[in-house]
Amino acid sequence: MMPELGKYAATVLSAYGISLVLLAGLIAFSLWRSVRVRRALAEQEARMQRHD
């Protein structure tokens, strides 16, 4: 299944590896922050509703 990359195998695999890690990190951080902010906003709105 793995293509024959020849003498450039390390170069190609490193480029893909680093890029995919960077993309995964960006997606994970964006999702994590989205969940965190949404939860904090829901808690804040609930707290203010109780006080009204």
Add this chain to the structure above:
Amino acid sequence: MSIWEYANPKRFMQTSGALLPWVSIAAVILTVAGLVWGFFFTPDDYRQGSTVKIIYLHVPSAMMAINIWIMMLVTSIIWLVRRHHVSALAAKAAAPIGLTMTLIALVTGAFWGQPMWGTWWAWDPRLTAFLILFLFYLGYIALWEAIESPDGAADLTSILCIVGSVFALLSRYAVLFWNQGLHQGASLSMDKREHVADVFWLPLLVSIAGFVLGFVALMLLRTRTEIRSRRLRALEARERMS
């Protein structure tokens, strides 16, 4: 219906909430399809060997790095002219995506350049313009974090964005008017002599479509987060005052 209706945060949240799952699914399918097709099912180039497979990451990320800054420029100008908060927040949301794309373009370019040019880096016009664009992305993000007033931060970052646009355009067109660089011209061109061969071009096109939709999905997600974060800060301020 006018496009300016989406400047209303509530309207933006409704529409983006409906779009986000579909855009995300399409982005994942196209990106995976483009990269798998390019990596596993395309031949080596007769001169570049297997390093040609880096094209499926390098070209889409480089295109996105420039185009995201141009998108930020448009939304920044909308902010400065019409004071729509969603447009300023969209620019803020897009910047880390652009930063990541620029970094991927620089890293994959270095990995590709080492075996082909014999060096990881050269002070070539396009490479240098890209490095400066990367620094502008860093500065733009830092400026948003450094200024407490959201409107003040939006104003100053918009001006920085306009200045940085010179380097975004330079990184796209530098190869056309500076001849001393190592970097070749456009990989995708209407001119058949410059164009990459179809066997590489088709998966590249799929990969580019995936990166574009991936950006749209992430930008929508991150703008929604920024809108919620702004509302959260407003509610916290109201609670402190009462």
